[in-house]
Amino acid sequence: MDDIRAAQAAALSQVEQADSLEAIAALDSTLLGKQGEIAAFKRQLGSLETVDEKKAAGQAVNEALQAVAAALETRQRELGDAALQAKVAAERLDLTEYVTAPTRGHAHLVTQAWERLEDVFIGLGFQVAEGPEVETDWHNFEALNMGEGHPARGEFDTLFVDYAPEGGSEGRTVLRTHTSPVQIRTMLEQEPPIYIVAPGRVFRRDTPDATHMPVFHQIEGLVIDRNITLADLAGTIEAFTHAFFGPGFSSRLRPSYFPFTEPSAEFDVQRPDGSWLELGGCGMVHPNVLRAGGLDPTEWSGFAFGFGIDRMAVMRHQVADLRDMYADDIRFATQF
Numbered sequence: 001m002d003d004i005r006a007a008q009a010a011a012l013s014q015v016e017q018a019d020s021l022e023a024i025a026a027l028d029s030t031l032l033g034k035q036g037e038i039a040a041f042k043r044q045l046g047s048l049e050t051v052d053e054k055k056a057a058g059q060a061v062n063e064a065l066q067a068v069a070a071a072l073e074t075r076q077r078e079l080g081d082a083a084l085q086a087k088v089a090a091e092r093l094d095l096t097e098y099v100t101a102p103t104r105g106h107a108h109l110v111t112q113a114w115e116r117l118e119d120v121f122i123g124l125g126f127q128v129a130e131g132p133e134v135e136t137d138w139h140n141f142e143a144l145n146m147g148e149g150h151p152a153r154g155e156f157d158t159l160f161v162d163y164a165p166e167g168g169s170e171g172r173t174v175l176r177t178h179t180s181p182v183q184i185r186t187m188l189e190q191e192p193p194i195y196i197v198a199p200g201r202v203f204r205r206d207t208p209d210a211t212h213m214p215v216f217h218q219i220e221g222l223v224i225d226r227n228i229t230l231a232d233l234a235g236t237i238e239a240f241t242h243a244f245f246g247p248g249f250s251s252r253l254r255p256s257y258f259p260f261t262e263p264s265a266e267f268d269v270q271r272p273d274g275s276w277l278e279l280g281g282c283g284m285v286h287p288n289v290l291r292a293g294g295l296d297p298t299e300w301s302g303f304a305f306g307f308g309i310d311r312m313a314v315m316r317h318q319v320a321d322l323r324d325m326y327a328d329d330i331r332f333a334t335q336f
């Protein structure tokens with residue numbers, strides 16, 4: 001009996017010291033198996049003299065085996081839990097590790113330029129107008145004095161839409177190549193006097209490079225009133241230049257050509273250091289464009305202008321490559 005108890009105690013202390021699941025598995029077979037030390041006592045039962053002795057010894061062996069089995073199970077559970085916790089701790093990924101404090105994002109650089117332009121023009125008494133990005137050939141070209149076959153159409157690398165409007169035919173619908181069609185829509189929707197700017201997205205079949213994107217942004221201006229002259233146009237461009245760029249800047253008009261204005265001009269802005277910056281096109285609204293907008297050119301006159309918004313953002317923040325503004329790289333965005 002003492003030998004059985006001693007064997008049980010030795011086995012239990014082995015189980016307690018086991019430090020891995022592999023060790024438990026090994027002990028399971030050596031301690032509980034048929035060849036194990038405790039099981040060996042069973043084979044000696046026959047040599048005991050009395051039935052009572054045999055019974056007591058057999059019971060002691062069974063109890064020893066049960067105690068060891070229970071200890072193995074407990075130890076296995078302990079080791080299993082510890083292993084799982086170690087694994088979880090090792091694989092722990094702290095997603096807040098790189099964020100030292102809550103941060104706020106900001107609007108896209110083009111959105112910022114767009115909103116600043118709106119603010120300045122609203123300050124000059126303009127309202128903001130909108131038009132669709134998918135346009136009819138008529139609004140985008142025809143009504144702007146660029147009929148079928150007009151050579152100026154060739155300057156717009158137009159993206160045509162696979163869609164035939166009701167009563168029309170395919171190839172008459174385009175992604176608008178400029179914001180100028182909003183001039184037509186506004187004249188058809190609103191009674192003059194009209195003082196609007198129309199910022200928006202425009203599309204041309206251009207390969208992206210440092211200064212071109214197939215999707216970009218323009219802001220259009222349109223003024224229609226009685227007795228509007230070229231002096232009103234020049235004065236408005238000058239007032240805008242001061243309001244947007246600052247007091248050290250001034251503007252000039254250079255003769256140019258656009259089908260939808262007559263006369264037409266390009267306008268440049270002079271920086272305080274004397275250098276010039278080409279900004280956009282402008283001119284007096286062509287009588288054919290007024291007529292397309294449902295207005296009588298003998299009663300109403302007006303001017304229009306248009307320029308790129310993306311360029312304003314690029315200049316303001318000295319971005320070297322236009323494509324960076326659309327790559328959505330956090331390392332770029334967080335610099336501003």
Ligand code: DAH
Binds near residue numbers: 260281
């Ligand atoms: N729509 C022209 C372009 O995309 C820009 C432009 C020129 C707009 C002269 C105007 C204008 O309103 O009068 O190239």
